[in-house]
Amino acid sequence: MRLNKNYKRTALTSAITLVIAGTMPAQAGLLGGLLGGDGSSAGDGSPSETSGNVGFFSNPFAEPTIQVDGAQVATSDRCIVDASGSLQCKPTAGTIAVLGDGRFLYLNALEGTENAELAVIAQFGEVSVNDQSRVMTLDGNDQASWVKPSPIDGGANPDGNDSTTLTGGLLDTANNTDINDGALFCADVVFLPDGRMMAVGGTDYYSEPGIDGLPVGVVELEGLKASRIFDPATNTWSQSGDMEFGRWYPSLVSLANNDIFVASGVTKLLKPVYPEDPLQSGRNVAQTETYDIENGTWTNNGSAAQRSLPLFPRMHLLPNGHVYYNAGGQAFNPFGQAYDQALWNIVGTYNPETKRWTDLAMPACHFALMSWACQS
Numbered sequence: 001m002r003l004n005k006n007y008k009r010t011a012l013t014s015a016i017t018l019v020i021a022g023t024m025p026a027q028a029g030l031l032g033g034l035l036g037g038d039g040s041s042a043g044d045g046s047p048s049e050t051s052g053n054v055g056f057f058s059n060p061f062a063e064p065t066i067q068v069d070g071a072q073v074a075t076s077d078r079c080i081v082d083a084s085g086s087l088q089c090k091p092t093a094g095t096i097a098v099l100g101d102g103r104f105l106y107l108n109a110l111e112g113t114e115n116a117e118l119a120v121i122a123q124f125g126e127v128s129v130n131d132q133s134r135v136m137t138l139d140g141n142d143q144a145s146w147v148k149p150s151p152i153d154g155g156a157n158p159d160g161n162d163s164t165t166l167t168g169g170l171l172d173t174a175n176n177t178d179i180n181d182g183a184l185f186c187a188d189v190v191f192l193p194d195g196r197m198m199a200v201g202g203t204d205y206y207s208e209p210g211i212d213g214l215p216v217g218v219v220e221l222e223g224l225k226a227s228r229i230f231d232p233a234t235n236t237w238s239q240s241g242d243m244e245f246g247r248w249y250p251s252l253v254s255l256a257n258n259d260i261f262v263a264s265g266v267t268k269l270l271k272p273v274y275p276e277d278p279l280q281s282g283r284n285v286a287q288t289e290t291y292d293i294e295n296g297t298w299t300n301n302g303s304a305a306q307r308s309l310p311l312f313p314r315m316h317l318l319p320n321g322h323v324y325y326n327a328g329g330q331a332f333n334p335f336g337q338a339y340d341q342a343l344w345n346i347v348g349t350y351n352p353e354t355k356r357w358t359d360l361a362m363p364a365c366h367f368a369l370m371s372w373a374c375q376s
Contacts, residue, residue: 063090063134063146079114087114091132094185099232100195104136105149107184107199118216125173125207125219130154131184135235147235154199154237156182156226161204163222164246166273172208173217180205182226188312190252190260192293197230198240200291201247201265208271221269223248227291227298241297245285249311249330255352256321260291262298263350264309264329283338284311290352304356308343323350327363 065072068080068088079089094109108131113120115127130153137145161181163174183203190198202224207217223246229238247265255261266272266284273281280286286306289298310329318324327347331337347360 058142061144066090067148067152086127089114091134094131095187095189097189097191097197099135099197101232102138103232104138105197105230105232106134106136107154107187107189108132109185111183111185112180121219122216123219125205125210125217126215128180128183128205128219130156130180130182133184133230133237135232149230149235149237151237153182154184154202154228154230155239156202156224156228157204158182161222161224163204163206164267164274165206165208166271166275167208171210172206172220173210173212174204174206174208176206176212182224186221186248187224187226188250188252188262190254192229193258195232197232198227198252198260198291199230200227200243200252200260200262201250202226203248204246218270220271221248222246223250223265223267223269223285241291241295243289243298244300245287245289247285250285251309251313251315251329253315253317253323255290255317255323257352258293259352260293261288261315261323261350261352262291263288263307263315263325264311264313266311283340284309288350301355304354305350307348307350307357308338308340310341310344313344318349321352323352325349 062076062078064076065074066077066080066088067073068082073080079087082088091106091108091111093104093106096104096106099105110128111131112128113124116123132152133149133154134152135147135149137147139145158178160175160178163172163181165172165174169175181204183205184199185203187199187202190200192198204222204224206220206222208220210217225242225244225246227240227243229240230236231238243262245265246267247262248267248269250262250265253261253263264284267274272283286308288301288305288307290301291298307325309325310331312330314326314328316324316326325348327345329344331341331344345362347363348357349360350357
């Protein structure tokens with residue numbers, strides 16, 4: 001099962017709406033035409049009669065409590081101000097996974113955004129906190145109940161992250177707090193054969209440049225090396241082996257032998273400069289790694305397994321056990337590009353046995369240098 005990778009927090013709400021199959025009359029406009037109406041009113045805002053199994057939405061529902069100052073507060077509000085003056089809010093389903101028993105595990109995204117009063121770029125390195133997770137259960141009448149996993153934030157880096165700062169700590173806030181060093185935001189997720197779920201990568205927030213004690217700076221989102229596993233049987237998170245490279249927006253593929261292949265991601269999103277490895281600066285992580293499911297450790301696949309890829313590269317396991325990359329992904333680094341972005345347009349396959357990539361072709365339509373181009 002592939003999971004929803006839409007991590008954009010589009011609204012400050014934890015409401016969840018179900019789509020239920022059924023029959024109902026009338027929808028409006030273009031949607032009504034698509035769902036079975038005559039389409040004559042498409043686009044004008046007037047109703048268009050429909051019939052048949054078109055589905056309908058239930059009423060929204062939301063988690064009934066917020067954790068504030070160590071206590072569970074029952075409220076219909078989305079956020080409550082805590083003793084420090086910060087907003088504490090119900091987590092949203094930034095990433096959601098359907099567990100094998102019908103429950104839903106979801107992870108928040110961009111936790112703390114609501115506390116940025118001036119600008120996210122200037123303040124988020126200071127106001128961000130680790131994202132929360134929840135397990136939601138629906139009964140036979142679609143009534144929802146929630147369980148808070150332990151720990152609710154996935155538990156990565158409780159003592160802080162070993163950030164790769166540019167200024168060596170002189171003008172950064174990387175070590176001023178450990179409440180935003182292990183965020184689940186921008187981790188990729190994959191199911192293991194035994195039904196557990198693994199989340200790989202994530203975000204360490206800080207300001208660089210920034211000064212301790214000042215609420216503003218220039219935010220940095222650093223990719224994490226962490227891999228953590230959620231066990232549905234106990235509703236608990238545990239930590240597994242760390243990767244060699246921090247990754248923000250990587251992609252995972254389950255291999256034929258059940259090991260996990262990881263590619264791409266970026267270690268520093270906004271300022272990807274690495275003095276110790278200048279050739280890696282200004283681009284995504286080219287090195288790939290493989291997770292040994294028996295030992296819980298990651299191994300660098302070597303130089304022949306390196307490949308320049310976009311963030312969240314679209315990769316799939318082929319019947320022959322190779323990994324297929326379809327020349328798609330998310331271009332968002334830095335400012336939507338990397339210095340070697342043209343290489344992203346080449347379709348290729350990775351052979352886990354030889355640990356080598358093979359280039360196949362350029363797709364008929366491809367994304368090149370921030371514009372679409374199609375071959376005749």
